[in-house]
Amino acid sequence: MTSQQLIISGVGGQGILFITRLLAETAIAKGLPVLTSETHGMAQRGGIVISHLKIGDFASPLIRPGQADGLIALSTSNVALHRSFLRTDGWIAANSAQPLCLAEPPQVITIDADQIARNMDNPQAVNLIVLGKALASSRLFCTVDEMMAVISRHLSGRPAQLAGALAAVTAA
Amino acid sequence: MSADEPVLMQGNEAMARGLVEHGCVVAASYPGTPASEILSAVDAWRKQEGVAMHVEWAVNEKVAFEIAYAASQTGLRAATAMKQVGLNVASDPLMSAAYLGTIGGFVIISADDPGPHSSQTEQDSRLMAMQAKLPILDPASPAEARELVGCAFALSEAFELPVMLRPTTRVCHACQDITPAPVNTLERKADFHKDPQRWAATPKFRYELHRALNHKLSQIAAYAPTAPRCLNPTTQSSRAVVASGVAAAHALELITTMGLQEEFVFYQVVQPYPLHSDFMAEIRSSYDDVLILEETAAVIEMQLCDYRTVRGRLSGDLPDAGELLPEIIERILYRFIGQPVPEPVGTTAAGGRRPTLCPGCPHRASFYAIKKAAPRGLYPSDIGCYTLGSNLGAVDTVLCMGAAIGQAAGFYQAYRVTGQQRDIVATIGDSTFFHAGIPPLIDAVVQGARFVLVILDNSTTAMTGNQPTPAHGTPDGTAVDIASIVTGCGVSFCKNGDPLELPAFTDLMREALAFSRDHGIAVVIAQSPCLVDKSVRHARRPQAQITPAACTGCRHCTTQFECPALVYDETSNKVTVDSMLCSGCGVCRTVCPVQAIGQKEQP
Numbered sequence: 001m002t003s004q005q006l007i008i009s010g011v012g013g014q015g016i017l018f019i020t021r022l023l024a025e026t027a028i029a030k031g032l033p034v035l036t037s038e039t040h041g042m043a044q045r046g047g048i049v050i051s052h053l054k055i056g057d058f059a060s061p062l063i064r065p066g067q068a069d070g071l072i073a074l075s076t077s078n079v080a081l082h083r084s085f086l087r088t089d090g091w092i093a094a095n096s097a098q099p100l101c102l103a104e105p106p107q108v109i110t111i112d113a114d115q116i117a118r119n120m121d122n123p124q125a126v127n128l129i130v131l132g133k134a135l136a137s138s139r140l141f142c143t144v145d146e147m148m149a150v151i152s153r154h155l156s157g158r159p160a161q162l163a164g165a166l167a168a169v170t171a172a
Numbered sequence: 173m174s175a176d177e178p179v180l181m182q183g184n185e186a187m188a189r190g191l192v193e194h195g196c197v198v199a200a201s202y203p204g205t206p207a208s209e210i211l212s213a214v215d216a217w218r219k220q221e222g223v224a225m226h227v228e229w230a231v232n233e234k235v236a237f238e239i240a241y242a243a244s245q246t247g248l249r250a251a252t253a254m255k256q257v258g259l260n261v262a263s264d265p266l267m268s269a270a271y272l273g274t275i276g277g278f279v280i281i282s283a284d285d286p287g288p289h290s291s292q293t294e295q296d297s298r299l300m301a302m303q304a305k306l307p308i309l310d311p312a313s314p315a316e317a318r319e320l321v322g323c324a325f326a327l328s329e330a331f332e333l334p335v336m337l338r339p340t341t342r343v344c345h346a347c348q349d350i351t352p353a354p355v356n357t358l359e360r361k362a363d364f365h366k367d368p369q370r371w372a373a374t375p376k377f378r379y380e381l382h383r384a385l386n387h388k389l390s391q392i393a394a395y396a397p398t399a400p401r402c403l404n405p406t407t408q409s410s411r412a413v414v415a416s417g418v419a420a421a422h423a424l425e426l427i428t429t430m431g432l433q434e435e436f437v438f439y440q441v442v443q444p445y446p447l448h449s450d451f452m453a454e455i456r457s458s459y460d461d462v463l464i465l466e467e468t469a470a471v472i473e474m475q476l477c478d479y480r481t482v483r484g485r486l487s488g489d490l491p492d493a494g495e496l497l498p499e500i501i502e503r504i505l506y507r508f509i510g511q512p513v514p515e516p517v518g519t520t521a522a523g524g525r526r527p528t529l530c531p532g533c534p535h536r537a538s539f540y541a542i543k544k545a546a547p548r549g550l551y552p553s554d555i556g557c558y559t560l561g562s563n564l565g566a567v568d569t570v571l572c573m574g575a576a577i578g579q580a581a582g583f584y585q586a587y588r589v590t591g592q593q594r595d596i597v598a599t600i601g602d603s604t605f606f607h608a609g610i611p612p613l614i615d616a617v618v619q620g621a622r623f624v625l626v627i628l629d630n631s632t633t634a635m636t637g638n639q640p641t642p643a644h645g646t647p648d649g650t651a652v653d654i655a656s657i658v659t660g661c662g663v664s665f666c667k668n669g670d671p672l673e674l675p676a677f678t679d680l681m682r683e684a685l686a687f688s689r690d691h692g693i694a695v696v697i698a699q700s701p702c703l704v705d706k707s708v709r710h711a712r713r714p715q716a717q718i719t720p721a722a723c724t725g726c727r728h729c730t731t732q733f734e735c736p737a738l739v740y741d742e743t744s745n746k747v748t749v750d751s752m753l754c755s756g757c758g759v760c761r762t763v764c765p766v767q768a769i770g771q772k773e774q775p
């Protein structure tokens with residue numbers, strides 16, 4: 001069975017819960033079991049927010065350090081904070097204005113999502129832009145098209161938001 | 173929704189689903205992390221399924237408990253949900269309801285927060301269940317939490333007792349694919365049977381009720397559906413691991429990935445209190461070495477109480493505080509089976525951004541005005557987003573819900589009786605004021621205390637996800653006005669102001685302080701809506717703009733006002749505005765001592 005463990009992190013207000021749920025729903029749409037763990041409460045006010053997402057046959061909602069396949073970091077500072085969750089062959093998709101030079105693997109892909117979001121006049125779209133970058137790298141358990149189908153269902157009643165979301169996820 | 177397709181459910185939504193599926197008719201709650209989403213999810217499932225229910229955000233947990241309990245006394249199924257410290261507030265009816273018992277199934281969900289992630293304490297609701305002498309169930313996952321709701325209703329009706337369900341943060345805020353089951357509306361009618369000997373029992377009868385309760389507990393310790401589950405029944409070993417709650421889920425996964433299936437017999441306890449008597453006998457007679465994994469107190473370990481063979485928190489094999497993360501359990505398991513403990517794979521680095529009030533949050537302006545008007549004041553505060561006023565140095569104390577007012581009065585009396593006077597400015601949110609702020613205000617008025625109370629009225633319960641407050645009213649009820657309560661409590665100075673109008677609001681604070689020094693309590697109601705409240709329309713406002721030539725780099729705006737959208741740049745020694753964050757509240761313009769902050773032309 002497909003199995004993937006992902007850490008999604010950033011700061012409160014960036015919409016980490018939203019993309020965690022989109023990924024989880026995409027897993028369910030593909031018939032895969034899923035477990036997530038979310039951050040709520042005080043940290044959502046601009047503090048460190050982290051989601052654990054486990055797709056496949058798992059019992060615990062948390063990922064142990066050294067076990068994650070990938071880290072999606074919506075803010076550059078989260079890379080240093082949370083890369084210890086990664087396996088030695090793990091990857092990082094990070095929002096960063098500059099390319100990140102890390103001393104050893106993991107493989108890092110970066111995107112200046114803040115700038116792209118500003119250009120799109122949609123500061124709320126950073127989360128989907130970074131998610132789109134990770135999807136485009138073909139390292140995730142799902143494809144961009146599968147994700148777009150879930151987003152379309154999610155925002156079906158709100159055409160303006162849907163158009164913005166689809167533009168963001170394909171911006172990379 | 174087609175009935176047999178899995179959907180993504182958060183633990184809180186799953187428990188809510190369980191309540192609706194099993195015919196719950198009355199549900200009442202007060203929001204608190206990690207339990208806040210339960211009641212809104214009950215309401216969402218109720219709407220989706222078109223069932224008749226009374227679902228309410230009560231003024232506090234004690235009232236929520238009493239509303240639901242009364243429904244159970246009429247024979248209906250009912251539930252109340254809260255966080256663990258909320259159960260402290262509801263502990264009075266909890267203890268008594270255990271003696272009196274119930275008629276319709278009554279489930280009390282009390283969500284614990286090992287860590288703690290968003291709470292004052294790491295207290296264990298299972299200890300509260302022991303104290304009340306009530307059975308408690310401890311789910312390991314969202315799916316199991318939903319299943320145990322049904323179990324709890326059945327158990328409650330079988331023994332006419334309230335039954336507690338204790339999820340933790342990692343269950344409440346985990347999400348899982350869960351297939352909804354059909355809703356079973358029981359079609360019962362409320363039918364209260366008068367029985368004053370029971371429902372209004374005098375102390376003499378309470379003794380009899382206590383004995384009856386003990387008898388029920390001994391029977392519940394043999395109730396088959398909630399008995400411990402052996403998860404590797406074919407294993408033969410003199411060692412056993414016993415886990416409950418999410419620790420059982422972590423352990424189960426570790427046992428599989430570490431290949432430890434044959435090393436010990438593994439039990440999951442779903443009812444940590446009362447522990448099943450046969451299970452206790454089995455553990456004591458069949459195993460030489462037993463490890464207990466549980467959060468956060470030693471509830472199972474204490475009941476087993478054979479310290480020659482049983483290890484856990486009391487023996488020091490588990491840490492005595494904090495969350496039992498899977499990496500911690502991994503090390504404990506290696507030690508238990510006598511294998512070398514592998515080096516940790518690097519721990520999560522500390523640091524990162526601390527939480528802060530949102531850019532443009534009206535509370536920030538209130539705190540700034542308070543510091544300006546009473547620079548040497550004492551600032552007792554309370555529980556909510558505004559606890560983050562500590563970042564601005566405008567929050568000196570946070571004890572529990574409503575304590576800002578009790579502590580303000582206490583500080584006043586302590587200084588007065590020792591011949592001193594201090595400016596005291598207490599802050600409390602609107603929802604917290606309704607919850608527990610009114611009795612201490614009455615007390616302060618009666619005792620002649622003198623302080624300023626700022627009620628931070630953003631017309632929502634912001635911290636927990638924008639639940640309504642009594643000031644909103646309900647479709648069938650009447651909205652309750654904060655100012656009327658304040659004046660009704662006997663306060664003669666009660667004025668409203670908008671903190672985003674900073675200069676005028678600071679003047680109002682000064683006026684209130686002057687009044688409080690000579691006359692008594694002055695209440696200022698700081699009215700301005702929460703920025704993330706989706707029920708309020710927020711106009712797009714022009715963002716702040718710095719005139720670099722004017723900015724002296726004094727950092728007053730970043731340290732004293734602390735808006736996260738204002739960023740000090742070391743190299744240029746200037747402050748810049750983060751256009752990703754600025755909400756355009758405009759308050760920083762009056763904060764800058766040299767008027768270097770203006771606004772952009774376009775919103």
Ligand code: SF4
Binds near residue numbers: 557630634702705
């Ligand atoms: S959620 Fe509302 S009350 Fe809380 S910090 Fe943000 S604006 Fe302020």
Ligand code: SF4
Binds near residue numbers: 715758
């Ligand atoms: S206008 Fe000033 S105070 Fe308000 S959010 Fe923007 S930078 Fe912060």
